[in-house]
Amino acid sequence: MIVEIAKAKLNLALHVRARRSDGYHELETLFAFVADGDIVTVAPADADSFALAGPFAAVLGGEGDNLVTRAARGFREAFGGGAHAITLDKRLPVASGIGGGSADAAATLRALGRLHGVSLDALFPLADALGSDVPACLYGVTAIGRGRGEQLEPVPGLPGVPVLLVNPGVAVSTAEVFRRWDGVDRGPLPADPAAGRNDLEPPARAIAPVIGDVLDALAAQPGAGLVRMSGSGATCFALFDSDASRDAAADALSARGWWMLASNLS
Numbered sequence: 001m002i003v004e005i006a007k008a009k010l011n012l013a014l015h016v017r018a019r020r021s022d023g024y025h026e027l028e029t030l031f032a033f034v035a036d037g038d039i040v041t042v043a044p045a046d047a048d049s050f051a052l053a054g055p056f057a058a059v060l061g062g063e064g065d066n067l068v069t070r071a072a073r074g075f076r077e078a079f080g081g082g083a084h085a086i087t088l089d090k091r092l093p094v095a096s097g098i099g100g101g102s103a104d105a106a107a108t109l110r111a112l113g114r115l116h117g118v119s120l121d122a123l124f125p126l127a128d129a130l131g132s133d134v135p136a137c138l139y140g141v142t143a144i145g146r147g148r149g150e151q152l153e154p155v156p157g158l159p160g161v162p163v164l165l166v167n168p169g170v171a172v173s174t175a176e177v178f179r180r181w182d183g184v185d186r187g188p189l190p191a192d193p194a195a196g197r198n199d200l201e202p203p204a205r206a207i208a209p210v211i212g213d214v215l216d217a218l219a220a221q222p223g224a225g226l227v228r229m230s231g232s233g234a235t236c237f238a239l240f241d242s243d244a245s246r247d248a249a250a251d252a253l254s255a256r257g258w259w260m261l262a263s264n265l266s
């Protein structure tokens with residue numbers, strides 16, 4: 001049996017540069033990954049099966065078609081490998097800007113690749129076809145993403161940096177947030193992500209104003225450095241100067257009833 005962590009994805013900065021004619025947007029983003037996430041297990045079996053568990057299993061809605069089963073189907077069509085029993089322990093909130101389904105699909109491809117000797121590079125076209133964030137999640141390393149996010153340039157990361165993820169429990173549609181982007185190109189990604197932006201934050205806040213409360217609450221925590229929304233939201237994150245200040249922030253915010261994940265960058 002193969003176990004793969006579908007690490008939560010963060011966009012340390014996300015600059016939307018242009019609307020494309022194919023319905024997507026041209027991005028410059030700095031992807032980073034958190035040490036924790038969903039957990040995908042894959043084992044060879046006599047017949048295909050898929051089981052969901054974990055705190056967000058119910059939100060995902062049944063055990064039918066999803067990015068994990070689509071990834072497994074794509075792998076079978078491209079590489080064979082027979083039937084598999086797959087389980088997804090769904091610990092990350094759904095539709096929340098931290099990869100979620102993309103990370104699950106990527107973890108499924110990685111697990112199948114390990115079982116059947118298929119390299120990450122060979123899995124890239126499958127990942128690319130499953131979604132804009134799936135290639136970044138496939139490699140799971142800090143990288144600049146361009147194009148719709150699939151053109152990846154690995155860069156040095158910030159491994160071990162303490163991070164707190166906070167989601168106020170509002171699912172926002174990625175397509176809807178991109179649709180509400182105002183079309184203004186505010187310039188390229190700077191070398192220091194802290195000097196950058198998330199251009200999807202204003203449209204996401206227009207849909208879910210509580211995102212502003214989360215950002216304010218994180219910025220007020222002692223030891224918090226970079227505070228930003230990830231992806232199309234609604235999950236926000238803060239990087240901290242120590243595990244202790246991150247944990248103190250989690251304690252201080254616990255009464256708000258928001259979902260939180262205290263972890264470290266990977």
Ligand code: C5P
Nearest residue numbers: 023024025027131132148149174175178
């Ligand atoms: O690629 P994926 O299916 O994850 O994207 C979901 C939606 O997000 C797309 O249908 C599109 O509306 C929007 N999107 C975009 N530009 C990107 C990535 C996603 O407009 N670079």
